[in-house]
Amino acid sequence: MDTGPKPVAEQSGTILWFEYLLDSSLLEKQLSRENSDSQATELIVEFLVNSHSLNVSEKNNSKVIDVEGTEAPNGSEPKTRKSLALKILALKCAAHLKWNFQLLENRVPLTLQQLLYQDLLFFSENGKVDIKSHISLDFREASPHTIFAVSTYHRWVLWALKSIQIITKPNKVLHIPMPGGQGPTFVPPHITEAMLNSLKLQAIDSVLILENILKELNGKKMIMPTISTFVSLTENSTSVSEHRWQEGYSISIEEFELQLRYDLAVWFMFANQYSVAKRHLQVVGRLFADCQSRKMEYCTISAPYLKGFLSACQIQGVNDEKSxxxxxxxxxxxxxxxxxxxxxxxxxxxxxxxxxxxxxxxxxxxxxxxxxxxxxxxxxxxxxxxxxxxxxxxxxxxxxxxxxxxxxxxxxxxxxxxxxxxxxxxxxxxxxxxxxxxxxxxxxxxxxxxxxxxxxxxxxxxxxxxxxxxxxxxxxEHLPFNPDFPHSLLPQIECGELIQQLIESYRTSEIQTLLDRLSHGWPNRPLWTLYKKWEIPIPFQSAVMNLPKGMLQDWSYILLAKYRELLSLQDFAGAVEMLKAVEERGRTKQLANSQAGSKLFKLIEWEILLVDVLQFLHKWPVSSNSSRFAELTTQCRGCLGALQRGETIFPRSEVVDYCVALLLAACEWEFLLGLDVRWNLNLNVELASSLAAVCYDLQRDRERPTRKNAKSLWDLIIPAFNPTSANSGTMASQGGGSALKRTAAGALQQGGSSARDSPNANVPLVNRAALSKFCQLLYEPQSLNITLSLFVRLHNVVQDEANLEINADLSSLWPAVLSNANSYHLPGIGELLSQLLERALSLYPLNTDWLKLQGDLHFAQGFHSAAMSCFMTAASLASDYFHQVVPKQVLDEATVRRMIKCSHSASCFTQSALLCQLLEEIDYATAFRCLQERGCNDAMDSLYPFIWDVTLLEFIIQLHHKRGETQRKTAALKAIGMLELNANNNEEILREAAAQRKAQFLRCLAKQYL
Structure with a gap:
């Protein structure tokens, strides 16, 4: 039994490229199949790529064909036998496509297209390719196949320049040798750009050559090469000039002229030379009408396209009627x-x-x-x-x-x-x-x-x-309405309408009328239960439920529910009207002497204070200069005093919270500091008292404040970000229970004792939800600044990365070390810091320090575009949109380096290089590295007029010269040639030029990021 290795069978129908060299008839068989155009373009790429590789690898070992029998000139690359054979096969495929540029446009790389048409020139001119000599060529004496090759090449030059700036589809890559590698058809962008620049320089000569051909045709018929025209090389071939040029397709003089004039007209239209294009199109329109009845193999003009060009040039006498x-x-x-x-x-x-x-x-x-x-x-x-x-x-x-x-x-x-x-x-x-x-x-x-x-x-x-x-x-027809409802349902329908009106009404007189009418429909049911969304706070519920049942209870409950609705809609006047209507009705009924009535009136008094405080803070900071500020401050102190005295009727927690907010806004540090928080379970009061202590220390001595009170506030807040409380956002921030205890210092804690900074300590009452709520009570700049600095220091300590450190004022107040810092919840800290920053900037949008702080936070979180927006906003505000010099403390060294990093991460490398000019000492290493990057997402050469450092401009000029980027080099030369950048100018002129360009560049960045 044969157990040896067996040959692997090749895939049926697959033909390797070298098999076409062995059998010259194999290519014609493949191209004779249906839908062979796509295969022809793939073969062109394969033949030309392998021809080039063979030319390099075998030029010293293969027989070199010299068509003139002389040695190859020095410096020219000799063509091997296999290389020439493959080039001929590629020309056969192009002949099969009838030399149609459009079929090769998106399938064959531009460099291979140029190589293909140069090979056609090589074989038609007996082994010579001298494109510069075409301008002086006498086409009256030239052979038809030479004229065809020359015209085809120069037609392609104009076509390539036009299509490369319109077509956006990528070139097809046929083969990738390894994952992530570059295929054989890959052409580096700088090579393509250099080739296009050379074609642009050649365009004028190509136009002149094509016009000379049209002038010197003299009725000569052209011959278009076909597959049979080109003779494949064999072992015995000794010359390349054995092709059968007379066996091509005969082109009439009209068809040949039609195609050349059409290509010239399209080029002139593309070059915005409409008068010259119109002159050619007039002839094209006449020739196309004559040739349209014939079968044209060479001409590839589309009738709708031609009609569009004729219409664009307003050429009269077009036979077809306008659509x-x-x-x-x-x-x-x-x-x-x-x-x-x-x-x-x-x-x-x-x-x-x-x-x-x-x-x-x-x-x-x-x-x-x-x-x-x-x-x-x-x-x-x-x-x-x-x-x-x-x-x-x-x-x-x-x-x-x-x-x-x-x-x-x-x-x-x-x-x-x-x-x-x-x-x-x-x-x-x-x-x-x-x-x-x-x-x-x-x-x-x-x-x-x-x-x-x-x-x-x-x-x-x-x-x-x-x-x-x-x-x-x-x-x-208008049919009369005949209700089919039973009479028994009509009262219910009427009551339903009255209930709907009661829900929608906010006028006390109308509410009273509706209640009177509804009381007859439900005599035994409380009217306040008609709508389930009528809800009032628990203290009000207990007070109202102790009132006599009937109209007074319904009236009080419904108006208090509507008070809450109006308060949520920020209709402060309407909310106060509802409260006063309840109070007035109660006093009319002589409830002041009853326990339920006195409790209700006291609660209403505090609710009116809550409405006044909310209305006052709603207009902050405009209302900070109001005459009512002192009056409201006194009332809030009285409200908190009632809470401290432990009266039987005490204000709701919401009222207490906003009284604390107003006292913080009024800078009542000493009063808040004096509050006894040991038996008070309102967390916001304790946080406000600790914050007021820090503010009071800074007010007394800003340069050397005591750290004891800052340490107490730090210890109170940081446990909210440990792993246990990071998931306790729904935990109640108020109230009490058997598990709540206080330390000897009076701090709130949930049972047991815990070491400071330990994330494994028992869950404290302070949590992220409670802190977020407290942050919404801050209005005054100093209290906002202190709280921001605390969160900034906590964020820096937990993140522990010097490159991403956030800079904030007063950060030195807080401890710089945190035990087991990696266990704290960094995203939670960043989220709360971001919320507090947004609130602070909504109140004080012109604070550049906070804008920079927000930019640093975005940078630390990896949001570079948002960081750039914040930095540019701060700089534009500090300089009146760059009409003044940007202060150094706004665009300091660290901020500029972060802006450089942000632009680099967005692949705006030219912006990064220009930002290096804003440093005290220009970082040439970073700037040069950025300028050498490819694939910029910024405007690149349009930013060159904003460069004031001559060294950068010199480097850019040398870089573009090395890459062959002529247009960009010209832009850089124009920028460096400005008189104000002359090194011989005095310092004042140079400083003025730098300041002007710096302002223009920063305005350009502001337009992009703001």
Whole structure:
């Protein structure tokens, strides 16, 4: 039994490239198959790529063919036998494609296309490729195949320059040798750009050469090479010039001239030389009409494209009539003159796409609204009517707004619609009758008696509708309303309407009337239970429920619920009105002497204070200079005093929170510091007291504040970010329970004792949700600044990365070390810091320090674009949009380096290099490295006028010269040639030039990021 290795069978139908060299007939068999164009382009790439590789690897071992029998000149690369054979095979494939540039455009790399047409020149000129000599070539004496090769190459030059700037599809890569590697067809961008620059320099000569060919044809017939024209090399070949040039396809002089003139005309159109293009297109239009009846193998002109060029150049005498789309565009260009006739004709012929017509309708509406030009009063409606007819004929949906417009136009509008439907019915086809019938049915169902009578008066449309009118008539009659509801349900319906009015009403007099009427419908049910969304705070519930049942209880409960609704809508005046109405009704009923009444009145007094405080803080910081500030401060101190005294009736926690917020805004540090928090379970009071202690220390001695109070606030806050409490955001921030204890210092804690900074300690009462709520109570700048500095220091300590450290004022107040810092929840710290920054900037949007702080936070979190936006906002605010010098403390060294990093991460490498100029000492190493990067996402050479450092400009010029980037080099030379950058200028001129360019560059960045 044979157990040896067996050969692997090749895939059926797969032919390797070298097999075409062994069998010359194999290529023709492959190209004779159906749909062989794509295979031909793939073979061209494969043959040319392998030809180049063989030329390099075998040039010293293979026999070199010298067509003139002399040695190859020094410096030229000799062509091996296999290389020439593969080039001939590539030319055979191009001949099979009939030398059509468009078929090779997206499938063959540009460099290989150039190599292909240069090979055609090589074989047609007996082994010489001297493109510069074509300008002096006498085409009257040249052979037809030489003229064809020369014209093909220079036609391709113009085609390549045009298409490379229009076509955006990537070139096809056929083979990738390894994952992530570059295929054999990969061409580095700088090589492609250098080749294009050389083609641009050659374009003028190519135009002259093609025009010389047209002048010197003298009736000579051209021959287009076919597959049989090229003779494949064999073992015995000794010359390359054995091709059968006379066996090609014979091209008439008219067809050849037509193609050349068309290519020249397209090039001139692309180069914006319209007068020269028009001269060529006039001849092309005449020649195309003559040659169109013949079978053209060489000419690849598209009739619609040619028609478009002729129309663009306004060439008269075009045989084809203009399409309706062209007529429509011309009418729009002429301010809609004859626009209706175009639409009427299109309703019969139906050539213009419906979306074109709809866009034209929208443009007309816009022009009429803006008053750009004067139009007829009814033009817009008539255009809409014609478009509705067209949509109906195409079975498209008819917008309901049109029927309202039709009713507004009354008789004249419907008469116009009827006339258009008559026209379509008479000139259209039979299938349109049902569509017209459907449109009329919709109109009759939505229209009135006038439209119905107009339809009846038209015999043709009445005939179309026939049986439909019998169905529609009963629906159009105004039938009398006959309610079928049982009489027993009518009182319930009436009560339901009264309840709905009660829910929607906020007028006390109307509410009283509705309650009186509803009390008869539900005599034994409390009216405040009619709507389940009426809710009031628990202290109010206990007070109201102790009132006598009946109208007074319902009145008090419902008005207090509506007070909460109005407060949530920030209707402060309406909210106070509801509270005072409850108080007034209670005093009328002489409830002041009762326990329930006195509690209710005291709670209402504090609620009115809450409304006043909320209204005052809502207008902060404008209200900070108000005369009511001192009065509200006194009232808030009295409210907190009642809480401290432990009175039986104490304010709600929400009232306490906003009293604390106002006292913090009023800088009442000493009062807040003096609050006894040992037995107070309101967390915001304790946080405010600790924060007030730090503020008071800074007020006394800002340079050397005591750290004891800062340490207490730090210890109170940081446990909220340990792993246990990171998941306890829903934990109550107020209230008490058996598990709540206090330390000897009075700090709140949940049972047991825990070491400071330990993330494994028992869960404290302070959590992220409670801290977030407390941050919303901060309004005054100093308290905001201190809290921000605490979170910044905590963020820096937990993150522990010097490159991402956030800079903030007063950070030195807080400890710089945290035990087991890696266990704290960094995202939670960043989220709370971000929320507090957004709040602070919403109150003080011009604070540049906080804007920089927000930028540093975004940078630390990896949001580089947002960081750049913050940095640029701070710089623009500090310099009046860069009309003044940006202060050093705004764009300091660290900030500029972070801006460089942000631009680099966005692949805006030129911006990064220019930002290096803002440093005290220009970082040339970073700038040069950025300038050498490829694939920039910024404007690159358009930023060169903003460079004031000559060294950078010199490096850019040398870099572009090395890469062969002529245009960018020219832009850099223009920038360095400005007189104000001359090194011989005095220091004042150089500083002024630098300041001007710096401001312009920063404005450019501001437009991008702001």
């Amino acid at each position: 309706l789309t062209e007529k429509m565009h011309e009418s729009i260009k002429n301010h809609y003159v004859g626009f209706l006739s175009v639409l009427q004709e299109d309703n019969i012929r139906r050539e213009v796409p419906i979306h074109y017509r709809e866009m034209a309708e929208l443009d007309l509406l816009s022009a009429a609204a803006s008053g750009k030009f004067t139009i007829a009063k009814d033009l817009v409606f008539k255009v809409q009517t014609l478009n509705v007819v067209r949509r109906a004929l195409a079975d498209y949906h008819i917008p309901g707004t049109y029927f309202k417009l039709l009713a507004d136009e009354e008789g004249s509008g419907f008469q116009f619609l009827i006339s258009e439907l008559e026209r379509v019915h008479q000139l259209g086809n039979k299938h349109d009758e049902n569509k017209i019938k459907g449109l009329l049915s919709k109109i009759l169902m939505t229209g009135g008696d006038k439209i119905k009578n107009s339809l009846f008066s038209n015999s043709l449309l009445k005939e179309i509708m026939q049986g439909e009118l019998a169905k529609i008539e009963p629906a159009l």
